[in-house]
Amino acid sequence: MSPLSLDPIAFQTPSAARTYRWEHDGSVSETDGVEGAATVVSLSDEAWADMTGQIRTFINLQLSGELTIDPGHFDQLAQWDPQLRLLHADIPIYDPAAVDLSAFDLERVFTLDDSDDDLRAFFTATGFLHVGGVFSEAEMAAANAEVDRLSVAAKPDDNQSWWVTDEQDNAVLCRLIYTTQRSDVLAALQCDPRTERLGTLLDRQLRSPADRMEGASVLIKVPGRTRGLSNIPWHQDCGMGGHAIICPSTAIGIQLNGSSPDTGHLRLVPGSHGQTLPYLWERQLHGVPVLAVNTEPGDVVLHVTDLMHASPEPTAGGGRRTMYVDFYPPALWDRVGPGEAFNDVVRSRTQEAAALRTPAP
Ligand SMILES: [Fe+2]
Incomplete structure (x- = not known):
């Protein structure tokens, strides 16, 4: 799958905010803040640590009511998930x-x-x-x-x-x-x-x-x-x-x-x-x-x-x-x-x- 359709997504916790972008060379970049993000996900620091540490998934957090997505939709977070798991935990994307x-x-x-x-x-x-x-x-x-x-x-x-x-x-x-x-x-x-x-x-x-x-x-x-x-x-x-x-x-x-x-x-x-x-x-x-x-x-x-x-x-x-x-x-x-x-x-x-x-x- 080509993830070229991925628009920038931001994650915001009480202590930090970061935005991920899909770059033309196929890499994913991370910058501070939420500027330019089409999707902004807000969650607690603990939930962020659980998600990036592969303890709880974004679906678990969504069902638990621990995510707010505004602006944007759940599907956009779901599309980003494989890229984030690769970035945070080195889990390959199936090919x-x-x-x-x-x-x-x-x-x-x-x-x-x-x-x-x-x-x-x-x-x-x-x-x-x-x-x-x-x-x-x-x-x-x-x-x-x-x-x-x-x-x-x-x-x-x-x-x-x-x-x-x-x-x-x-x-x-x-x-x-x-x-x-x-x-x-x-x-x-x-x-x-x-x-x-x-x-x-x-x-x-x-x-x-x-x-x-x-x-x-x-x-x-x-x-x-x-x-x-x-x-x-x-x-x-x-x-x-x-x-x-x-x-x-x-x-x-x-x-x-x-x-x-x-x-x-x-x-x-x-x-x-x-x-x-x-x-x-x-x-x-x-x-x-x-x-x-x-x-x-x-x-x-x-x-x-x-x-x-x-x-x-x-x-x-x-x-x-x-x-x-x-x-x-x-x-x-x-x-x-x-x-x-x-x-x-x-x-x-x-x-x-x-x-x-x-x-x-
Ligand atoms: Fe099963």
Whole structure:
């Protein structure tokens, strides 16, 4: 993408103001003050430090009501975000031409009989990994019975679940969180040596929390055109914040009942981890590989937390159930307390969050 359309943007805190400009030679310059800026963003010094330090994202700050944009619009800040992340944290901007995955069969389904070295080589290069037949039919049946039980007990605003609004204006459950605190069966899956093996492929130090970062969650895909965050647009799992603390870490998706287009499968951009994709990149970039991952019950799909991925609207009856067990670096436990998650800002504002990520018509 050429960012030539970027007009100057300024950030103003109580202690400083600076303006960024896209220069003709392709560089970004920074000057003091707000003069000449088409967009002026006002925020606290703490929010500015969080944003530039990759602790909280501009979307998190917007949803939290901690940004004022005047003059200008949110889209202009969103367009600038990749340039700012490059400038402040050296995070590259994704370029499909620069990612060569021709040595890998992206449709390959590994098994637990493959060596750690082979699994790691694929995972490190592509940012995802599909491992077939990790859990048995009986294990998945037991897990699904637990999801049924927890679903019946779930209520909107119980702080243990996410809900969307369906086409008939009913609130419908779309995610259970902190599940292993309420289910020994699901807790056993989280602590299972097979899960641990895959979750620590990137780094032996990674661990999976039960009591923070929403613990082990279960995604339940709702059919039809919903409002809220069941059909999740393209995102990175650090999209609300925490990149400096958690990335790269590993998200493990245990496929409780498999997945297909009908049930709402996972889509991802192989090789996009560790980089930023421009806002609304689908409209601006050509040649981006997009892979849909179809699975059987008992399969496991791993992805690096900051790999670009999405969960589109099911083409038929929906119902995919995926248990997510995320493995994080030890530093997470120093920075995020029990019951806390970067997603907390979204849970009660799913419709506002969805609107921020939805391309304007
Ligand atoms: Fe995600």
